[in-house]
Amino acid sequence: MVSKVNMAVDLGGIKMKNPINTASGTYGFGWQFEGFYDVSRLGAITTKGCAAEPWPGNPAPRMAEVTSGMMNSVGLQNPGVRGLVDSYGEYLQQLSDKGTQVICQVAGHSVDEYVRAVDLFEELAPFAAGLEINISCPNIAAGGCAMGSTPEGAAEVIRAVRSHTKRPLLVKMAPARVVEVAQALEAEGADALTVINSISGMAIDVDTRRSRLSRPTGGMSGPALHPIAVRMVWEVHNAVNIPIVGVGGVMTGRDAAEFILAGATSVSVGMANLVDPTAAPRILDELTEWAESQGVSDINELIGAFEG
Amino acid sequence: MVSKVNMAVDLGGIKMKNPINTASGTYGFGWQFEGFYDVSRLGAITTKGCAAEPWPGNPAPRMAEVTSGMMNSVGLQNPGVRGLVDSYGEYLQQLSDKGTQVICQVAGHSVDEYVRAVDLFEELAPFAAGLEINISCPNIAAGGCAMGSTPEGAAEVIRAVRSHTKRPLLVKMAPARVVEVAQALEAEGADALTVINSISGMAIDVDTRRSRLSRPTGGMSGPALHPIAVRMVWEVHNAVNIPIVGVGGVMTGRDAAEFILAGATSVSVGMANLVDPTAAPRILDELTEWAESQGVSDINELIGAFEG
Amino acid sequence: MALPTPSPARIHDFTVVSNEPVAEGVYRLTIEAPRLAAALEPGQFMSFEVPGDTRQLIRIPLSYSSADAEAGTVTTYYAVVGDGTRRLSAMGAGSTSTVLGPGGHGWRMDKGAKRVLVVAGGIGITPVIAAARFAADNGAEVDAVVGALTAAKICGTDELGPLCGEVRLTTDDGTAGTKGFVTAEVEPMLATGAYDLVLTCGPEPMMRAVAAIAEAAGVTCEVSVERMMTCGFGACNTCNVETVYGMMGACMAGPVFDSKVVAW
Amino acid sequence: MALPTPSPARIHDFTVVSNEPVAEGVYRLTIEAPRLAAALEPGQFMSFEVPGDTRQLIRIPLSYSSADAEAGTVTTYYAVVGDGTRRLSAMGAGSTSTVLGPGGHGWRMDKGAKRVLVVAGGIGITPVIAAARFAADNGAEVDAVVGALTAAKICGTDELGPLCGEVRLTTDDGTAGTKGFVTAEVEPMLATGAYDLVLTCGPEPMMRAVAAIAEAAGVTCEVSVERMMTCGFGACNTCNVETVYGMMGACMAGPVFDSKVVAW
Ligand SMILES: Cc1cc2nc3c(=O)[nH]c(=O)nc-3n(C[C@H](O)[C@H](O)[C@H](O)COP(=O)(O)OP(=O)(O)OC[C@H]3O[C@@H](n4cnc5c(N)ncnc54)[C@H](O)[C@@H]3O)c2cc1C
Numbered sequence A, B: 001m002v003s004k005v006n007m008a009v010d011l012g013g014i015k016m017k018n019p020i021n022t023a024s025g026t027y028g029f030g031w032q033f034e035g036f037y038d039v040s041r042l043g044a045i046t047t048k049g050c051a052a053e054p055w056p057g058n059p060a061p062r063m064a065e066v067t068s069g070m071m072n073s074v075g076l077q078n079p080g081v082r083g084l085v086d087s088y089g090e091y092l093q094q095l096s097d098k099g100t101q102v103i104c105q106v107a108g109h110s111v112d113e114y115v116r117a118v119d120l121f122e123e124l125a126p127f128a129a130g131l132e133i134n135i136s137c138p139n140i141a142a143g144g145c146a147m148g149s150t151p152e153g154a155a156e157v158i159r160a161v162r163s164h165t166k167r168p169l170l171v172k173m174a175p176a177r178v179v180e181v182a183q184a185l186e187a188e189g190a191d192a193l194t195v196i197n198s199i200s201g202m203a204i205d206v207d208t209r210r211s212r213l214s215r216p217t218g219g220m221s222g223p224a225l226h227p228i229a230v231r232m233v234w235e236v237h238n239a240v241n242i243p244i245v246g247v248g249g250v251m252t253g254r255d256a257a258e259f260i261l262a263g264a265t266s267v268s269v270g271m272a273n274l275v276d277p278t279a280a281p282r283i284l285d286e287l288t289e290w291a292e293s294q295g296v297s298d299i300n301e302l303i304g305a306f307e308g
Numbered sequence C, D: 001m002a003l004p005t006p007s008p009a010r011i012h013d014f015t016v017v018s019n020e021p022v023a024e025g026v027y028r029l030t031i032e033a034p035r036l037a038a039a040l041e042p043g044q045f046m047s048f049e050v051p052g053d054t055r056q057l058i059r060i061p062l063s064y065s066s067a068d069a070e071a072g073t074v075t076t077y078y079a080v081v082g083d084g085t086r087r088l089s090a091m092g093a094g095s096t097s098t099v100l101g102p103g104g105h106g107w108r109m110d111k112g113a114k115r116v117l118v119v120a121g122g123i124g125i126t127p128v129i130a131a132a133r134f135a136a137d138n139g140a141e142v143d144a145v146v147g148a149l150t151a152a153k154i155c156g157t158d159e160l161g162p163l164c165g166e167v168r169l170t171t172d173d174g175t176a177g178t179k180g181f182v183t184a185e186v187e188p189m190l191a192t193g194a195y196d197l198v199l200t201c202g203p204e205p206m207m208r209a210v211a212a213i214a215e216a217a218g219v220t221c222e223v224s225v226e227r228m229m230t231c232g233f234g235a236c237n238t239c240n241v242e243t244v245y246g247m248m249g250a251c252m253a254g255p256v257f258d259s260k261v262v263a264w
């Protein structure tokens, strides 16, 4: 499908052929979707958060279905940067060669761990078009949300990693104090902000009085949180000048369009990938159709074009 | 229905015959539901937030339906304390005489306005079993969320009103920084905390590029946010010793039971009242049935009985 | 000091009697719901629980054109404009659900009115049919102006016709009746001085224009306004109408208002 | 360094051929989905999109008992345990939806196995039937132990019986077969030394007990584990199984594992 509208966007130095990206943790390392469609149709993919060393993640059960969404407590199970590169590096390099940008997410429990993981990506992952620092996982005890929910904590991490990479640096933000945190991150030199990670929630089995996950809380994803995520993107867009990746409950091209209008340069598909493995390219087609319907020649004209 | 389980609870000095309460703004002033059932079945009702003077609220449209929920931008339209008492005081007194506690919500744009409204309730509303200070409305420019989202702002309001009433003082909390804010409120002498108000969200009509409400953002309610609200109740329960009213997306007795297990003493029914006007007594029956199924003789044994 | 009066709305089970397309994008729905049929007054509305999408919780408010207390049936015309009305249009004869009603305050209608002009724009025809019948039943002579985008979208005139002396059509594209807006007919008709009451429902700009003509002619005009409704019985304040008396709820004080009360 | 291999899962349309209760709370479902039927291997699973509640987005993973590549049909037994399976049970013949599959890694099964014992607990019977057929097709002699809470809940033995030499039943309440758990039969059967492979599916404590007996008897045991699955094709890491090699995904490395690999 050749579109009449230019769909290419620049995400803080990452040149995407279209705005569709994938939410970390809902897209594995990309290859999992090759059986369903040609992943190189997408503008970018964002890989599962990886740390300097492999992490086992949390015990089962790690998923509970909730109204119009789900909760997960995966806890950033990952093969470590070396594991990622060894097992999937070749695939990711090929994907990158086909013009789909590979954004590698970086996990850590402490500032030092983030730095070590970034150093490893620098050393081992030439295919990474950018690094996304995850300071907002609701499912790990140290690091994650605990650091990313205050401007000070968030700034500390990015200050430390910034000097270790020249690649575009994205930050995955928690759904908390987004304006203050975004401004702090911009000040520390973040190139783009990914808004938002899943929202911490709780699902209790009232018969057993226990959590439906192996931990008391989990991260909520899905269409239930879409209006909240759109609002946060708009607030961040009004507060900073760096580009934004909108994430949260995108099931259709119209959901994606809301993010674009609210100020997102790129939109990530998350939970939708898991319930409909062909969601991402469908959403791309729908978004393109919408852009065409808006009478513009370039999707960039629509970024932040919300009229109040 | 006489229950085998004692359902009476003490909400910071407000003696409720059962835990079911109604969320401010979704229950008018109670009388609106008399055509559907005998309102005096409920443990308490919480009336629409009222200010010292009447407020007109925001322009139309004030409602947009979203996935498994709704957004509103009513903006605390209210008849003022005097209007409430003049028009509905007799009804509310009768309801109180029948044993259903009347909690009056208090709105304001500034500390001074909250104080004036509290003074008016003191003077005019003998039927009020308690006052709920709303420092979390997402739909007004001054006051509301703006004050209630930081521990300092929240504390300032409660410090000011506390000395103006001896009645039980509840505070309606915003879904932001709940642990810090709750601790600040407890320190200022709040008797109970209502957790949570609607979550600010955005719904954009992507054809017109405009908000589906008359304002850019609105407050999201409904089952979509239930897991988030339960988590926040649990966090607050772990952080303070004063009782909690759980609010957010309660559609069934099992939803209410989650709040009880997470630490709520009372549970308010909100949006459910609007889509099924008979929801509140149904939820009471279902909650009672659940309590019976749990083999306890007193619902108080189940408050905070979440086992992790 | 009296106790406030709750809405007469109750939850009723209903069964679809018929649900058929009658114009482009418009369906006529007849339901069986005896107690509702007996309780509805012209200009009131009812709110449908439409099954099929559990994510969508809010009922769909619709006016009605006729209620037959004896047969226990209620008829409405509705436009398919979104997912809820699309799902409603898929409910075949025999399907069941619940409907909340009656809601709101109907046509007040001066019982002394002798000649009534009813004016409908688009799907606003629904409560206008009920208004025409109400006026005719009160012994008034009724004429009508019915406007639509295009001929294919005109509906309800078969039900309206017998209640009226004259029914004039207007379409924006001239495919039926006078080309133009309803005002093209309303203006000369009111200029004759023959009418003592105007009852109208349609898009807000249309109603505003009709009301202005009526007011200029010194004729009382009632308008049925539409707002996003959540509860439909006065509990939520989402259906606000700005009036000269301040904010009022469309679901309790309205949906019908005297045009002079509405602060357009 | 090779490229990683994606799951063979694809989205298939299916039509319900039959969907009938066969025991207390248990249904047997046969669907027509030719490409899926041709692709499934014993022990693999498929994930159903069950219509009727748009709030519930996640597919329902089910094993299968038989797949007929010629007829293009797949059969499964499922227990109605919650809202999703309740809605599935309401899908009548002719209903359509989509199913994602095949998923995961099935029974590895040593092709040299001569005498195979299959052990099913409750609804674990589904993949066990497929296992028995697989073993029989490979020329092995197969015996079975089938356990259930009570006689009324036993299902699938009509399909399993013809594949086996002997089928022993156990019920917790003694209403059919031996009173007690499957282990009451498995233990003496394995003690004979006659079996060289055990294939089992059921509640995790049961599988753990069977595996322990098999391991003590020096017999290889494969277990089909259940986890909360979201995607079913390796993208989300929600279906983790702790193994001696670290965390593995039940939907790609499993659901069938060698019992010695699982870190119970
Ligand atoms: C008192 C009253 C009487 C009405 N009578 C009729 C009638 O007789 N015939 C008819 O065709 N339509 C009538 N409407 C409008 C009808 O309610 C909407 O067209 C319908 O709700 C659209 O639902 P949807 O899900 O198909 O559309 P959506 O896609 O949900 O929305 C499309 C548009 O419909 C309107 N709408 C949606 N939800 C509501 C709601 N809860 N309350 C009010 N408006 C809403 C809005 O304008 C919205 O932009 C009436 C509305 C009111 C308030």
Ligand SMILES: Cc1cc2nc3c(=O)[nH]c(=O)nc-3n(C[C@H](O)[C@H](O)[C@H](O)COP(=O)(O)OP(=O)(O)OC[C@H]3O[C@@H](n4cnc5c(N)ncnc54)[C@H](O)[C@@H]3O)c2cc1C
Binding pocket: A065, D045, D058, D059, D060, D061, D062, D063, D064, D076, D077, D078, D079, D080, D081, D082, D083, D084, D085, D086, D123, D126, D127, D225, D226, D227, D228, D229, D230, D255
């Ligand atoms: C590989 C695999 C094969 C299975 N094969 C069968 C089978 O052949 N027959 C059969 O009856 N059941 C089988 N199950 C279990 C079946 O998936 C659940 O019973 C079903 O999902 C319940 O859905 P529900 O909506 O009715 O119940 P809910 O009320 O949603 O949940 C009830 C219970 O079902 C289980 N469950 C719910 N959702 C999932 C999910 N997404 N993934 C896994 N488990 C879930 C959980 O234990 C949960 O507590 C299998 C599960 C897996 C993982």
Ligand SMILES: Cc1cc2nc3c(=O)[nH]c(=O)nc-3n(C[C@H](O)[C@H](O)[C@H](O)COP(=O)(O)O)c2cc1C
Binding pocket: A023, A024, A025, A026, A048, A049, A072, A074, A076, A105, A134, A137, A172, A196, A197, A198, A220, A221, A222, A223, A225, A247, A248, A249, A250, A268, A269, A270, A271, A272, D236, D237, D238
């Ligand atoms: C199973 C699962 C795993 C996730 N893992 C990660 C992760 O590793 N890193 C991260 O930043 N976000 C993770 N997320 C959050 C998503 O990237 C996304 O921010 C969130 O799900 C909201 O988007 P959605 O509603 O479209 O899914 C995960 C989400 C899910 C459902």
Ligand SMILES: Cc1cc2nc3c(=O)[nH]c(=O)nc-3n(C[C@H](O)[C@H](O)[C@H](O)COP(=O)(O)O)c2cc1C
Binding pocket: B023, B024, B025, B026, B048, B049, B072, B074, B076, B105, B134, B137, B172, B196, B197, B198, B220, B221, B222, B223, B225, B247, B248, B249, B250, B268, B269, B270, B271, B272, C236, C237, C238
């Ligand atoms: C139409 C509407 C009006 C509301 N007005 C108020 C209000 O005046 N004061 C307040 O504290 N909360 C107000 N709320 C929020 C509710 O009290 C409640 O906190 C929120 O809706 C979440 O609960 P729910 O999901 O059960 O509706 C309002 C909510 C709705 C839907």
Ligand code: FES
Binding pocket: C228, C229, C230, C231, C232, C233, C234, C235, C236, C237, C238, C239, C249, C250, C251, C252
């Ligand atoms: S729709 Fe709720 S008050 Fe009118």
Ligand code: FES
Binding pocket: D228, D229, D230, D231, D232, D233, D234, D235, D236, D237, D238, D239, D249, D250, D251, D252
């Ligand atoms: S269910 Fe998603 S990885 Fe197994």
